[in-house]
Amino acid sequence: MAEKKKIKAKAKTKPSSKAGGADEKGLTIRVCLGTGGLAAGSQEVIDTFRSELHARGLGADVEKKCVNKTGCRGFCAKDVLVDVIIDGNLSTYQFVNPEKVGRIVEDHIINGKPVEEWLVGPEYHTFHDKQTKILLKQCGQIDPEDINAYIEIGGYEGAKKAISLTEFEVIEEVKKSGLRGRGGAGFLTGLKWEFCSMSRSETKYIICNADEGDPGAFMDRSVIEGNPHSVIEGMIIGGYAIGAGIGYIYIRAEYPLAIERLKIAIAEATDKGFLGKNIFKSGFDFDIRIKEGAGAFICGEETALIASIEGKRGMPRSKPPFPVNKGLRGKPTVINNVETLANLPTIITKGAKWFSSIGSEQSKGTKVFALTGNIRNTGLIEVPMGISLKEIIYDIGGGMEKKNRELKAVQTGGPSGGCIPASHIDMPVDYESLMRIGSMMGSGGMVVMDNATCMVDMAKFFISFTQNESCGKCVPCRIGTKRMLEILTRITEGNGKEEDIDLLIELGTDIKLSSLCGLGQSAPNPILSTINFFREEYESHIKKGICPAGVCKALRQYVVDTTSCKMCGKCARVCPSGAIIWLPKQKAFIYKSKCIKCGACFDACPFKSIT
Amino acid sequence: MPEKKIKKVKIDGTEVVCERDETILEAAKKAGVEIPTLCHDDRLEPYGGCRLCIVQVKGVGRPLPACTTPVTNNMEVCTENEAITRIRKNLISLLLSNHPNDCMRCEKTGDCALQDLAYKYEVDSSRFKGEQWDLPIREDNPFITYEPNKCILCGRCVRICNEVVMAGTIDLVGRGFNSMPDTAFRKPRSLDNCEFCGQCVSTCPTGALTDRKGRGKGRSYDMTKVRTTCSYCGTGCNFDLNVKKGKVIKVTSAYDTPVNHGNLCIKGRYGYDFIHSADRIKTPLIRRGDSFYEATWDEAIDLIADKFTGLIKKYGNKSVGAFSSSRCTNEENFLIAKFARTVFKNNNVDNCARV
Numbered sequence: 001m002a003e004k005k006k007i008k009a010k011a012k013t014k015p016s017s018k019a020g021g022a023d024e025k026g027l028t029i030r031v032c033l034g035t036g037g038l039a040a041g042s043q044e045v046i047d048t049f050r051s052e053l054h055a056r057g058l059g060a061d062v063e064k065k066c067v068n069k070t071g072c073r074g075f076c077a078k079d080v081l082v083d084v085i086i087d088g089n090l091s092t093y094q095f096v097n098p099e100k101v102g103r104i105v106e107d108h109i110i111n112g113k114p115v116e117e118w119l120v121g122p123e124y125h126t127f128h129d130k131q132t133k134i135l136l137k138q139c140g141q142i143d144p145e146d147i148n149a150y151i152e153i154g155g156y157e158g159a160k161k162a163i164s165l166t167e168f169e170v171i172e173e174v175k176k177s178g179l180r181g182r183g184g185a186g187f188l189t190g191l192k193w194e195f196c197s198m199s200r201s202e203t204k205y206i207i208c209n210a211d212e213g214d215p216g217a218f219m220d221r222s223v224i225e226g227n228p229h230s231v232i233e234g235m236i237i238g239g240y241a242i243g244a245g246i247g248y249i250y251i252r253a254e255y256p257l258a259i260e261r262l263k264i265a266i267a268e269a270t271d272k273g274f275l276g277k278n279i280f281k282s283g284f285d286f287d288i289r290i291k292e293g294a295g296a297f298i299c300g301e302e303t304a305l306i307a308s309i310e311g312k313r314g315m316p317r318s319k320p321p322f323p324v325n326k327g328l329r330g331k332p333t334v335i336n337n338v339e340t341l342a343n344l345p346t347i348i349t350k351g352a353k354w355f356s357s358i359g360s361e362q363s364k365g366t367k368v369f370a371l372t373g374n375i376r377n378t379g380l381i382e383v384p385m386g387i388s389l390k391e392i393i394y395d396i397g398g399g400m401e402k403k404n405r406e407l408k409a410v411q412t413g414g415p416s417g418g419c420i421p422a423s424h425i426d427m428p429v430d431y432e433s434l435m436r437i438g439s440m441m442g443s444g445g446m447v448v449m450d451n452a453t454c455m456v457d458m459a460k461f462f463i464s465f466t467q468n469e470s471c472g473k474c475v476p477c478r479i480g481t482k483r484m485l486e487i488l489t490r491i492t493e494g495n496g497k498e499e500d501i502d503l504l505i506e507l508g509t510d511i512k513l514s515s516l517c518g519l520g521q522s523a524p525n526p527i528l529s530t531i532n533f534f535r536e537e538y539e540s541h542i543k544k545g546i547c548p549a550g551v552c553k554a555l556r557q558y559v560v561d562t563t564s565c566k567m568c569g570k571c572a573r574v575c576p577s578g579a580i581i582w583l584p585k586q587k588a589f590i591y592k593s594k595c596i597k598c599g600a601c602f603d604a605c606p607f608k609s610i611t
Numbered sequence: 612m613p614e615k616k617i618k619k620v621k622i623d624g625t626e627v628v629c630e631r632d633e634t635i636l637e638a639a640k641k642a643g644v645e646i647p648t649l650c651h652d653d654r655l656e657p658y659g660g661c662r663l664c665i666v667q668v669k670g671v672g673r674p675l676p677a678c679t680t681p682v683t684n685n686m687e688v689c690t691e692n693e694a695i696t697r698i699r700k701n702l703i704s705l706l707l708s709n710h711p712n713d714c715m716r717c718e719k720t721g722d723c724a725l726q727d728l729a730y731k732y733e734v735d736s737s738r739f740k741g742e743q744w745d746l747p748i749r750e751d752n753p754f755i756t757y758e759p760n761k762c763i764l765c766g767r768c769v770r771i772c773n774e775v776v777m778a779g780t781i782d783l784v785g786r787g788f789n790s791m792p793d794t795a796f797r798k799p800r801s802l803d804n805c806e807f808c809g810q811c812v813s814t815c816p817t818g819a820l821t822d823r824k825g826r827g828k829g830r831s832y833d834m835t836k837v838r839t840t841c842s843y844c845g846t847g848c849n850f851d852l853n854v855k856k857g858k859v860i861k862v863t864s865a866y867d868t869p870v871n872h873g874n875l876c877i878k879g880r881y882g883y884d885f886i887h888s889a890d891r892i893k894t895p896l897i898r899r900g901d902s903f904y905e906a907t908w909d910e911a912i913d914l915i916a917d918k919f920t921g922l923i924k925k926y927g928n929k930s931v932g933a934f935s936s937s938r939c940t941n942e943e944n945f946l947i948a949k950f951a952r953t954v955f956k957n958n959n960v961d962n963c964a965r966v
Contacts, residue, residue, distance in 0.1 A: 296786070313783060318659040318679035472764055472783060472790025473660045479705040479739075482788040486741040507739075510698045513673055514662045 027066045027109065030083040031096075032140060034072030034225045035218070035257055036379075040079035041097060042069075048098040049082075052105045071226015073140025074380035075127055078120065081140075084108055094120045123398055127377050130395045132358060132366050132384045135342045139226030144261050147268035150229040156274055158345030159236040163282045170241040171197060174344070176352035178364035183209055183300075183337030184416070184442045184518065186363070186431040192334055196242045196324040199332035204244040207328065207335045208235055209305060210251035210258070213297040214414030215465060217445035219368040220338035222380050224251070224258040227342070228265035232288060234341030236274065237348060239286045242334050246287050250305050253292040262290060297469035300443075301517050302335045304471065315471045316517035337443065339368055360386030363430035367441070373411075373448035374401045386428045389420065393448055405450035409533070413442025415462040415469075416522030418529030419455065438529040440522065454551035455534040456541055459527045460488040466523040476511040477520030483507065484527060493554040496542035501531060556597050560588045564609040571601035571610060618684040623691075635677035635688055636664055646690050647699065647731070649706075649724055650765035651678045652814050653866050654873060655774055660766050663699055663728070666690045674698070700732050707736035709743050709788075710817075711760045719818030722831035725763060726817075742788070751799035754807045754823055754881050759791055762819040768792050768811035775874060780805040809880040813864065813873060824881065825853070825861030834860055840940055843878040845964060846870060847940050850879055859886050923955070932959025 031037070031046040049067050073081060078094040084104065085091075091114045093104060100118060108114045142149040150156070162170045175190030196204065208231060212220040224231060235247040251259055266288050269275045277285045291309050298304045299314040306328050308314040327333025343365060347355045356364045363385035369392070372378050376398035383392060389410055393399065400407060407422045412429075418439035420427070427433050431441050449458065467481040484507055487500050508524030515521045531538060540546050547555040560571070565587045572582035579594035580601060590601070590610075602610045618629045622642040629638050634657060639646050649661040657679040665674040669687035674695060677688075689695075707729060714720045729735065749757040764783070769792050772780050780800065784793045794804055812820045836851035849868035852859045862880050866873040885891055895911035896903035906914075922931055933951040935944050948960045 315783070318657070318676055320681065468787045470787045470790075472785070472787060473766065474662050475660070475702050475705055475763075476662055478764065478788060478790065479709055480701075483705065483708065483739040483741050506697075507701065510701045513694075514665055514698050514702065516659055516662065516676075 026085075026087040027062070028083070028085040029067045030070050030085070030141065031067065032071070032073055032079060032081050033069035034076075034139075034222055035255075036072055036076035036222075037079050037081070038257070040076075042080040044098045045080050045082065045096050045101060048101040049105070052101055053109075056105065056110065068143050069145070070141055071139040071144045072222040072380060073226075074131075074136060074222075074382075075124060075377065076379040077377055078124065081120070083140075084114070086112070092120045092124065093118045094124065123377060126398070127379070127381075127396055130387075130391055131382050133382045134346055134358075134366050135223055135230070135339060135368060136226070136380065136382045138230070139222060142227065144226055144228055145264050147229060147265065147272060150227070151272075154349065155229050155345070156233055156269075156272075158348035159233045159240075159274065160280050162237040162348050163240055163280050163284055167197060167241050167243065170237065170348070173352045174241070174347060177347045177355040178352075178359075178362075179340065179343055179347060179355065180363065180431065181337060182339035182343075182367065182441075182443070184413070184440065186441055189336065189340055192324060192336075193238065193241050195322070196332045196334045199325050201332050203246075203329075203331045204242055205328045205331060205333040206235055206239045206242060206244040206247045207302075207305065207309070207333060208247065208249040208251075208338060208341055209300060209302065209335050210249055210255075210338045211293050211300040211305060212252065212255075212338070212443060213300050213469075214416075214443055214445040216372045216447055217370045217414055217443055219370055219380060219444045221255050221258050223338055223342050223368070224255070225261055228258075228261045229269065230342040230345055231262075231338055232265055232269055232275070234336075234344035235288060236279070236286055237344045238334060238336060238341060240284055242332070244334070245285050246289065248289050248291050248309055248328070250291050250293060250299070250309060252299075253294060259290065259292065266290070296471075297465075298471045298517075298519055301519060303517070305335065306333065313471075315473050316519075318516060339444070358384050360428060360430045362432055367429070367444060369412075369444045369446040371397055371446050371448070373446075374405065374450040374453070375399070375448040376401050383429070385430045388426050388428055390425045392429065392446070393425065397448065400448075400450050402450065405452060408449050408451045408453055409455065409530075411439075411447040411449065411458070411462075411526065412445065413440040413522075413525070414445040415465045416440060416518065416525055417442045417445070418525040419449075419458070419533060420529075421533040438525065438532060440525070452549055452551070454492075454547050454549040455530040455537050456488060456492055456547070457549075457551045459530045460485065460492060462526040463488060463523065466519060470519065470523075474514075474516040474520060477515045477517075477523060480507055480511040480515075481520070481523050484511070484524065488527070491538065491541045492547070492552040494541070494545050494552075496538075498542060500542060501535065501538050504528075505531060553597050553599070556599070557592070558590050558595060558597065558599075558601060558610055560590055561609045561611055562587050564607050566607050566609070568606065570604045570606065574600040574604040576600060616684075618682050618686070620682045620685075621687045623689060629682050632681050635666060635668075635675070635680050635682055635686075638682050639666075639677060639688070639690060644690055646677050647728055648678055649728070649763060649816050650767060652767050652771070654814070655767065655770045658766055658770065660764070661702070663702055665695060665698060667692055667695060696732070699728075700734050701738075703728050703732055704734045704736065704738040706763050707734065708739040708741060710736065710763070711743075711758075712736050717761070717818040718821045718826055718830075719761075720830055723818060724816035749799075750823060752801065752805070752807065752823075754809060754877075755800060755805075755812055756821045756823045756826060758819050758821070760819075761817045762791055763817055764790065764792070765816060766792070767814040767816065768820055771810045771814045776806060776808055776810050778806045778808070781811065807877045807881065808875065809877070810874060813875070813880075822861045822881070828860045829853075829855045836863070841875070841879040842940075843876075843882060843938055845937050845939065845941055845944065848875055848879050850875060852883070859883055919955075928956050929959070931955050932957065932961065934961050934963070937962060937964035 029049055031042050033042050053062050080096045082093045082096045104115055171190055171193050179189045180186040210220050239247050293299050296314045299308045301316045302323055304314045304316040323333045359365050366382050366384050368382045371381050381396050409419045409421050411419050420437055420439055434441050463481055463485045467485050470477045472478045490496055508528045511524050512521050537548055540548050567585055567587055569582045571588050572580040577594050577596045579591045580588050582588040620627050620638050622639045622644050625642040627638050627642045636646055646664045648664040650658045659676040659679040664677040666677045667689040668675050744760045746759040769781050772778050781792045781794055783790050812822055834853040834855045837854055838851050841848040848871035850862050850864040853861045862883055864873045864875050894905045897906045933947050935947040951960045
């Protein structure tokens, strides 16, 4: 309760800063304060900016008026990113730290000369140029803790417009837009709403699924941290369309900043009369409650999520009945992902036609991906559906992280997705194409792997994730994934058997066919798709005892290259198992039987003579 | 009242008519087709956990669980084909891969659903070798023995505890391969957290949960089941005394019992020690001076009749009454009331359950 009051107080007492606007002097400084930015030290940067400006006495309160915090703008690899706007001229600095702030203020703000060497390079622009930003457009620009900033850029107009239409018209508009669920399966949002609106019940619910759990994925977190009001507005539109009076945001507790910003946003929206009784004087009542998850990946599955809100163990149940008929507390319930909901305000204000003009034939609009792995420009990107993987990786992503490496595969859809080999790099990224190749859109994780990645090891990583996160309810997922993990482990340790590949295929197929929920039904995807495209790698592990990428420790064989060995003896000194024989002025020799393959000699050799 | 919709369903070629929202499993039962399952119990809500009941529905790509899928009109179901059999075999093999498979010394041999299915589908534990649970047997209470290693996580114990008994003693804890039913904070069962009704034992399809008092005293096939009515209260639950060589080894109850559908409480299931107790009074006792002597029933009834007749003669028929026990059955209570009205010719009838 006390916390609630504090948040309300915070929402009320804040001075209303303008969205991206400058003060009388035309100065605006924007510092990224998303989780990525904060981890890179943006709080210290923003504090230093404020104290520097204050110390230089640039007018009263200039440090409060002109220094704005924003959400994540996507290019996390270059954090902390700072925009300095003077009279409409924008300069962006990268890798800013508190030590650099003084010079930026002195040279740029006071003397009007930007510090050229700290400005972002052309990469920053190519990263952004190929993107089409709808959801993330405002994320790096407005203050997420200020509702006025959102209103100034047209916020809550979508909700206002939706409520002036009939429920039927709103659903029709969303159906026409072709918007599909961004949480993974890609079900048509408008159709889902229609089913729910047809279910007869006085009480209905709309739930925002913000339980983003895929390893390496942070799309939803960034949207909430950067623009929480867009999600709230989306929920108001959805709630109105299906006739729900209460909305829940199910968000993982590991996102404290997102939760705090949501709480502030809800308090602000309630104060403005956008939430609560009789919103926009339409007679429509709508409230939003936050439910924090307790760290279970499975709660991203909609029936498990419902069970969790009800206070039960997060465990999926069989469908039918579908949540649109029998959901939370037995009442018709629509569950939409954060990204889906955040798309809605724009769809309503700009119209279905505009939205459906973006994207491919069957997949409309844009999709946010968390681009990670062995790629140069890691971060958050928003691209139109149907864009090719090549454009994402080479234009936006800037190619491989290490120049001498080649692209090997791309993993989409997180632990439920599959691997797309480099040979298919021209394929368009949309729901159907990804499904056809044995992967899926998923929530938007995109891991890029170079040729130093072992596909067996990678598959092992994902199956160990799903195994750990299995709820244990159904047999194939609980024991089946465990056995698959064990088979992969023995392959990576050099104990694989020839029949293991076929066994993996059979077991994987059966787990997909017989598991209860999406987690189990997709858990074998990383394994099946890597066997499909990289079978020879599995065979090499099993038959030759060689890991082609050199990743699997147990399969490594360390030998001294006698031509380049300089007889320094460093390897013998670091070897923990006494497997290296070395005498002064003699070349080293590794005893295979004693070697524990720890790699210490490999790292220690200054001449790269151990291979 | 919504109109009853009749659905015609074909199960393995046999047509059945369904009038409610039956599941495929229920419809199959009507059609006389047996679908294997481990997590289903008629007393519980459908669960869909073991996945053994998957069947192929015409026109649907993936197999569907029979226990949770409602039938639709003109549905055509195939309950066993090559793919389904392969999946079932693999599922049973997976279960056996984390099971001690010590049927020779297991309490449940001969009455174990997992054993029956392994036999039917001709599978053993050899296909998927891997990590196995090695957890100690839990005998932390007088009634229920828990051998976690034999648990297949069908969830029946958890559901009966929460859906039927509503005691909430156990739930699934942990995640992934290591999830298992247990009490909160894995504390020992005690009267603080458990009713000891043994309902969990009654629904366990394997030897994971067993009645501690009957352990080592005989397998189900050694015992004769004698159906009787519980003598503890007027509800009149039916149960089977499992008798071996004239001794009651344990108490079980079947789903076809009309009053209780196989459900029992702690008294009915575990309160049978008195049957073979040395202290049990087996004949009427008549007081003579300060002590009792063992009498015959004729003697005892004659004595009661004489005393009552004397009292009625001396003080009138209103002076006597009948007070019976809530531990008597409904029928017994009816008889004592009738006795008061026809023999005493009064309405002085009461029962301790009223107090």
